[in-house]
Amino acid sequence: MDRKPISEEEVWDLMTESRDRMTQEQKRLWDVVQIAPAKWKQFPWGDVGDGFWVVGVIGNRVLWYNDIEEGFNRSTFSKFGEIVEYWCNQDELGWTIQYFIDEIRDGHSSGRFASPPNPIEETDQM
Numbered sequence: 001m002d003r004k005p006i007s008e009e010e011v012w013d014l015m016t017e018s019r020d021r022m023t024q025e026q027k028r029l030w031d032v033v034q035i036a037p038a039k040w041k042q043f044p045w046g047d048v049g050d051g052f053w054v055v056g057v058i059g060n061r062v063l064w065y066n067d068i069e070e071g072f073n074r075s076t077f078s079k080f081g082e083i084v085e086y087w088c089n090q091d092e093l094g095w096t097i098q099y100f101i102d103e104i105r106d107g108h109s110s111g112r113f114a115s116p117p118n119p120i121e122e123t124d125q126m
């Protein structure tokens with residue numbers, strides 16, 4: 001896979017633009033869970049580009065930017081600095097924050113998770 005990872009500056013720009021579009025409720029949670037963008041490992045999809053930018057932490061979950069799919073995701077972690085789950089969501093940051101708000105309020109996730117890509121099986125077709 002040949003890709004040019006998104007820069008920290010570009011991630012900051014996305015975060016700032018996203019916050020401007022958030023509701024007051026979303027901004028309040030975002031202001032609590034936001035961290036300075038930090039590269040976290042994720043095997044195997046994050047190997048190219050030295051990981052993904054994590055932008056928020058809440059409990060054992062992270063909010064991160066998937067620059068392959070160009071969208072924000074939420075995943076668990078068991079070791080600080082390593083994302084366990086890879087998701088292909090192409091969500092706005094505000095949507096991801098809203099999923100957390102809904103889960104805190106309702107006790108279950110309201111958002112969807114787009115699954116990671118499945119390997120293509122090669123077959124001989126002669």
